Structures are given as structure tokens and as C-alpha cells.
Amino acid sequence: MNATVLPRTSAWPRRLHRALLILIAVAFMLAFLLLPLAVVFAEALAKGVQAFLAAIAQYEALSSIRLTLLVAAIVVPLNIVFGVAAAWAMARFEFRGKAMLGALVDLPFSVSPVIAGLIYVLLFGAQGWFGPWLGAHGIRIIFAVPGLVLASVFVTLPFVARELIPLMQAQGSEDEQAARVLGANGWQMFFRVTLPNVRWALLYGVLLCNARAMGEFGAVSVVSGHIRGLTTTMPLEVEMRYNEYDYVGAFAVASLLALLALLTLAMKTLLEWRYGDAIAAHAPGGR
Amino acid sequence: MTLELSHLSRRFTDYPALDDVSLVIQPGEFLALLGPSGSGKTTLLRILAGLDYPESGGVRQNGQDLLAIDARHRKVGLVFQHYALFRHLTVADNVAFGLRVRPWRTRPKRAEIAARVERLLQRVQLQDMANRYPAQLSGGQRQRVALARALAVEPDLLLLDEPFGALDAQVRVSLRRWLRELHDELGLTTVFVTHDQEEALELADRIAVMNRGRIEQVGTSETIYHDPATPFVCGFVGKVNRIAARCEGGKLVAGGTMLGVDPWEGRHETAIVYVRPEHLAAASPNESQAWPARVRQVFRAGSTVHLTLEVATLGRVLEMDVFEGERSRGAWRPGMALRIRPRHVIAFPDENAPIDCGNREHPIIASSVRPIAIEP
Numbered sequence: 001m002n003a004t005v006l007p008r009t010s011a012w013p014r015r016l017h018r019a020l021l022i023l024i025a026v027a028f029m030l031a032f033l034l035l036p037l038a039v040v041f042a043e044a045l046a047k048g049v050q051a052f053l054a055a056i057a058q059y060e061a062l063s064s065i066r067l068t069l070l071v072a073a074i075v076v077p078l079n080i081v082f083g084v085a086a087a088w089a090m091a092r093f094e095f096r097g098k099a100m101l102g103a104l105v106d107l108p109f110s111v112s113p114v115i116a117g118l119i120y121v122l123l124f125g126a127q128g129w130f131g132p133w134l135g136a137h138g139i140r141i142i143f144a145v146p147g148l149v150l151a152s153v154f155v156t157l158p159f160v161a162r163e164l165i166p167l168m169q170a171q172g173s174e175d176e177q178a179a180r181v182l183g184a185n186g187w188q189m190f191f192r193v194t195l196p197n198v199r200w201a202l203l204y205g206v207l208l209c210n211a212r213a214m215g216e217f218g219a220v221s222v223v224s225g226h227i228r229g230l231t232t233t234m235p236l237e238v239e240m241r242y243n244e245y246d247y248v249g250a251f252a253v254a255s256l257l258a259l260l261a262l263l264t265l266a267m268k269t270l271l272e273w274r275y276g277d278a279i280a281a282h283a284p285g286g287r
Numbered sequence: 288m289t290l291e292l293s294h295l296s297r298r299f300t301d302y303p304a305l306d307d308v309s310l311v312i313q314p315g316e317f318l319a320l321l322g323p324s325g326s327g328k329t330t331l332l333r334i335l336a337g338l339d340y341p342e343s344g345g346v347r348q349n350g351q352d353l354l355a356i357d358a359r360h361r362k363v364g365l366v367f368q369h370y371a372l373f374r375h376l377t378v379a380d381n382v383a384f385g386l387r388v389r390p391w392r393t394r395p396k397r398a399e400i401a402a403r404v405e406r407l408l409q410r411v412q413l414q415d416m417a418n419r420y421p422a423q424l425s426g427g428q429r430q431r432v433a434l435a436r437a438l439a440v441e442p443d444l445l446l447l448d449e450p451f452g453a454l455d456a457q458v459r460v461s462l463r464r465w466l467r468e469l470h471d472e473l474g475l476t477t478v479f480v481t482h483d484q485e486e487a488l489e490l491a492d493r494i495a496v497m498n499r500g501r502i503e504q505v506g507t508s509e510t511i512y513h514d515p516a517t518p519f520v521c522g523f524v525g526k527v528n529r530i531a532a533r534c535e536g537g538k539l540v541a542g543g544t545m546l547g548v549d550p551w552e553g554r555h556e557t558a559i560v561y562v563r564p565e566h567l568a569a570a571s572p573n574e575s576q577a578w579p580a581r582v583r584q585v586f587r588a589g590s591t592v593h594l595t596l597e598v599a600t601l602g603r604v605l606e607m608d609v610f611e612g613e614r615s616r617g618a619w620r621p622g623m624a625l626r627i628r629p630r631h632v633i634a635f636p637d638e639n640a641p642i643d644c645g646n647r648e649h650p651i652i653a654s655s656v657r658p659i660a661i662e663p
Contacts, residue, residue: 174367174369174371175371175373177338177358177365177367177371178365178367178371178372178373178436179373179384179388180337180338180358180359181336181337181338181358181359181361181363181364181365182359182384182385182388182436182437182440183359183360183385183388183389183440184359184384184388185359185388188388192373192384192388193373196373196375196376197373197374197375199375
């Protein structure tokens with residue numbers, strides 16, 4: 001958002017450095033981001049639009065899309081609730097174990113998603129700690145939708161909280177105290193002051209969380225059981241099709257997934273463009 | 288409405304923020320809480336606002352226990368040091384906030400809120416800024432928005448935390464005169480916190496000087512300035528020269544010069560006298576009781592000249608302020624010798640010397656050792 005304006009200079013070493021840095025950045029972008037993206041769409045359409053549409057119209061593909069959207073629809077709200085609660089606690093209160101909570105929030109970033117998935121299998125799987133009890137009561141978590149949700153929640157836990165904590169800490173609680181003295185009750189204070197103050201950070205967190213929830217592979221793969229049409233999300237469907245040498249099918253689903261990611265990115269850019277001034281005005285420094 | 292603060296104490300983990308503070312605030316009064324940072328003045332303000340609570344002591348408002356009332360129901364207007372304006376709301380919405388969050392039974396009608404907001408914005412001279420956001424305003428404008436927002440709820444008590452602290456010097460002076468006018472117009476009991484003694488002296492009806500969680504003195508600006516009750520008040524309010532003196536044979540003597548009679552009649556051997564720079568004056572040649580001095584530096588600030596003087600008999604440098612009239616212009620030069628004498632001194636018994644009477648913990652305000660202002 002804040003471009004640093006370098007003084008214009010004619011000294012050639014400086015110009016050379018600049019050109020070199022830009023070249024490296026652009027080359028990396030092309031090679032590692034744009035090229036693969038282009039390949040995904042090219043492969044998906046390799047046998048024509050008909051084959052692409054047919055691959056997507058299959059029952060398994062549609063059900064994986066539905067499942068992915070369902071998981072995201074459950075995971076994102078849970079994340080918002082947890083993220084806001086954690087950020088509020090961290091930014092507003094001093095309590096024992098605060099540093100610990102801060103470290104725990106980051107845990108999913110440092111633990112391999114596969115291990116996250118395995119934890120849930122060990123807890124809720126047929127041979128797991130709670131497995132027999134769950135089995136006796138007819139509750140399925142592993143190899144079912146609840147497992148997918150749990151694994152996705154674990155993996156996406158830091159996104160909203162990590163966006164909000166530094167912002168809320170920087171903003172302090174004076175605005176909320178002002179609202180209080182002006183007669184606002186707890187809900188009014190939260191919805192009229194706290195939430196608007198962090199709304200852009202919250203939105204970024206939600207977008208990132210959503211992208212991860214839809215794209216997560218490792219943790220979900222462990223708990224899914226790969227039951228076609230029942231527990232395969234889009235990333236899993238892509239892998240299964242690829243392993244079955246169904247390249248058009250795999251890349252067709254992959255291209256949809258990429259499209260969802262691009263859509264998220266576009267939304268973020270649009271919001272930044274549309275409300276750029278407001279976001280700048282809401283930055284902690286812009287008091 | 289009279290506010291009675293009695294024996295308030297508040298401890299933070301490592302230091303006492305308030306230590307047995309009692310104070311009566313009169314209706315319609317403009318009171319300053321003056322003190323250095325960490326003296327407890329902001330804590331006191333926050334307790335009045337309901338954002339902090341004392342461990343002991345009470346606050347009564349017309350005989351009613353104020354501490355039992357939640358911050359939202361206290362009818363207190365608070366202006367934060369950094370204003371705490373809601374940055375996602377326009378100026379008008381900020382001002383209307385306190386009215387809009389009322390329960391629907393007591394909430395004014397939409398049109399009435401709009402009318403009230405407009406009146407308030409007119410009062411703070413911001414009627415053209417109603418649709419701006421706080422980020423688009425200058426510091427002085429934000430301050431006035433914060434004030435209008437606090438006044439919108441028609442408070443019984445207005446609290447201001449370092450109201451001019453974040454403003455530049457020029458805006459500060461004009462805004463504080465404006466605030467004083469507004470106060471005289473509204474007649475609202477107002478308490479403001481400041482570390483700037485000039486601000487307190489100029490604005491307030493009464494000043495409570497605070498130090499280390501205690502109130503050292505409460506009084507009008509004249510009293511605080513001319514008759515400080517404690518050495519701290521004397522040193523904190525205005526510039527002052529601190530000079531060691533002795534009590535000898537019924538006289539108060541410093542650097543071989545008699546300053547006056549011993550106010551304690553021999554009960555103390557040593558004393559500290561405080562002389563304000565403007566209370567030092569050049570002595571006439573035939574005056575025997577004066578200090579010989581040499582001008583070290585001359586700083587001209589308009590009509591006032593600030594001098595630093597070396598006084599050999601005291602073994603120290605004193606500051607002296609003189610008025611430079613048309614006739615005496617350019618008369619002060621570094622290196623010139625003269626004799627000076629204080630026109631007014633404030634003497635306290637030396638805190639570190641043994642004291643033969645009074646309470647050892649608070650020797651200064653023990654009744655028998657009251658400070659004496661001496662007019663030679």
C-alpha cells in the first residue's frame with residue numbers, strides 16, 4: 001500500500017541494481033506462479049471445452065465441490081469466532097499463560113498438516129482414544145465430514161487471530177473505553193466500535209482462511225479416507241484423478257480450485273481498490 | 288453537584304498510584320490536576336470516569352455513591368488525551384454516538400439527534416466538517432470533536448485528560464482560552480489533568496498539585512504560585528532557585544546575607560529558601576544585605592531578560608528575570624558585576640536535617656514548621 005519513493009538518480013550502479021532486482025522478481029513470478037497457473041488451465045482444456053465440461057459434470061466432481069464449499073462454510077465462521085475471541089483476550093487482558101496462548105495460536109503453522117490429521121485419527125479413529133465410545137454411539141468423525149472440518153479448523157486456526165492480534169494491540173482499548181463512558185453497552189461497544197476498527201484486518205484474515213480451508217490437502221487427506229463422492233474435497237479429488245491417469249479430469253477440478261483462489265484474490269484487490277482510502281485511514285497510524 | 292473524594296487509594300503492582308487522596312470539587316468549578324507523569328493524576332481522572340476503581344476510599348456526588356454507578360450511567364463526559372475518536376465514523380456520527388446508543392425509550396428522535404449534533408458542532412466551530420472523518424482533521428479540530436462528543440450526552444461532569452498535550456504551541460494557547468470561555472458559558476464542573484503548570488495556572492479556578500499519588504496542595508493559581516505549601520509545589524510550579532540557608536541568632540542567613548528573621552525561632556538549624564527568578568533584583572549600592580554576583584549569560588525573550596548569575600558567596604549559579612524597559616535596553620551584558628537581593632523568598636526547614644518537632648514523616652506540613660514567606 002505504501003510505495004517507497006526512491007530518489008531518482010542517474011548513477012548507473014544504482015540503476016543496474018534496480019533493473020536486476022526487478023528482473024529477478026518478475027522472473028520468479030513468471031516461473032513459479034504464472035507458468036504453473038497457465039499450465040493448469042492449458043491441461044484442463046487440452047482435449048477441448050467439451051471434455052473439460054464433461055469432467056466437471058461428473059457426480060464425483062460436483063460432490064467434491066459441494067463438500068469443499070461446505071467445509072469452508074463451517075470452518076470460516078468458527079475461525080472468526082475463535083480469532084476475534086483470541087485477539088480480544090490477547091490484546092485487552094493480562095492473564096497467566098498469555099504468552100502460551102500466543103505460541104499456541106501459531107502451532108498449526110509449525111506443525112505439519114499431515115501430523116495434524118494423524119492427531120485426529122489417533123483421537124477419534126476406530127482404534128483411537130475415543131474411537132470405541134464414538135463407535136458405540138454411532139458417531140463417525142474420521143473418514144467423514146466432521147473429521148474434514150476438524151482437520152481444516154486446526155490448519156486454519158491462526159489466520160484470523162494472527163491478523164487481528166497485532167492490530168488490536170496497536171489500537172489499544174481507548175476507543176472502547178470512550179464508547180463505554182458515552183453509554184454504550186457491551187454489544188454496542190463491540191459491534192459499533194471494536195468490530196469496525198478491525199474490519200479490514202478481519203476481512204483479510206477471512207479471505208486467507210477461506211483460501212486455505214478450500215485448498216488444504218495434507219491434514220484433510222489423512223482423515224478423509226478417500227471415499228469418492230462422500231469425503232473427497234476438491235484437492236483430494238484432483239490427486240485421485242491424477243493418480244488414475246485422468247489428466248483432463250484432474251486439471252479440470254484443479255482449474256476450478258485455482259479459479260476459486262483467483263476469485264478470492266480478486267475480491268481482496270477489489271476491496272483494496274474500492275476502499276483504499278478508508279483502509280489507509282483505519283491503519284493504526286492514521287489517527 | 289458537589290463531588291467529594293475521600294481517602295482514595297489505588298495501588299498498581301509496583302507503586303501506589305493514589306495514596307489517601309481527599310478532595311472536594313465544587314459545582315461549576317474548573318479544577319486542574321497538576322503533576323509530573325506518574326503522580327496519579329490520570330488515575331484519579333479515570334476513577335471519576337468509572338474506568339478504574341480505588342482499593343479504598345469513596346467518591347460521593349451530592350451524597351450519592353458515585354463508585355457504585357457503572358461508567359455508562361455516570362453522566363460523565365471524558366475527553367481522552369489522544370481523543371479516541373471513532374475513526375470509521377464521520378464527525379457528526381462521532382458526536383451522535385452517545386445519543387444513538389441509548390436504549391430506545393430514552394433515545395431522542397432521529398431529527399432531534401441531528402439538530403443537537405448540529406448545535407454542538409456550531410458550538411465547537413466545526414459545522415462545516417460534519418461529514419469528514421477524524422483522519423481528515425487537524426489536531427485542534429479532533430480535540431474539539433472529542434469535546435463535542437463528550438458534551439452531547441449532557442454530562443454533569445466534564446473530564447479532560449491532558450487536553451492540549453498533543454497540540455502544537457500556538458493552537459494550544461488559543462484552544463485553552465476558548466475552552467475557558469466555553470466553560471464559563473456552560474458552567475459545567477470540569478476537571479482536567481495536565482503536567483503543564485502554565486496551562487494549569489492560566490486556566491483553572493483551583494489547582495490540585497499532585498506528587499507520588501498524593502495531593503500536595505489545593506488552591507487558586509495565586510496561592511499555588513506565591514504561597515506553595517511544600518517544597519515540591521514550589522519547585523514544580525514555576526521556575527525557582529534553591530538556596531541553602533542557616534538559622535543563626537534569630538535570623539535566616541544565606542551566603543553571608545540576612546534574608547529575614549528566623550521564622551521557626553531556633554527550632555531548625557538549616558533551611559532551604561526558594562527564590563523565583565523574577566523575585567531577584569539588583570540591589571542599590573548602599574544596600575548592605577546583598578549578594579555580589581557576576582552576569583554569566585544573557586537571554587533576551589522580548590521584554591523579559593533571563594540572566595544567569597554566578598554568586599560566589601553561595602557557591603552557585605542563580606537565575607534572575609528582569610523586565611527590560613525602553614530605557615534599560617541593552618544594559619545587561621555578560622561579565623558585568625552587580626549586587627542582588629531577593630525581594631521575596633519562601634523558606635522551608637531543610638528536609639534532610641534533624642528536626643526537633645513535628646511528624647518525622649511529613650516534616651514540611653507539620654503545623655509548627657509552616658513555610659514562611661518573607662518580605663524584607
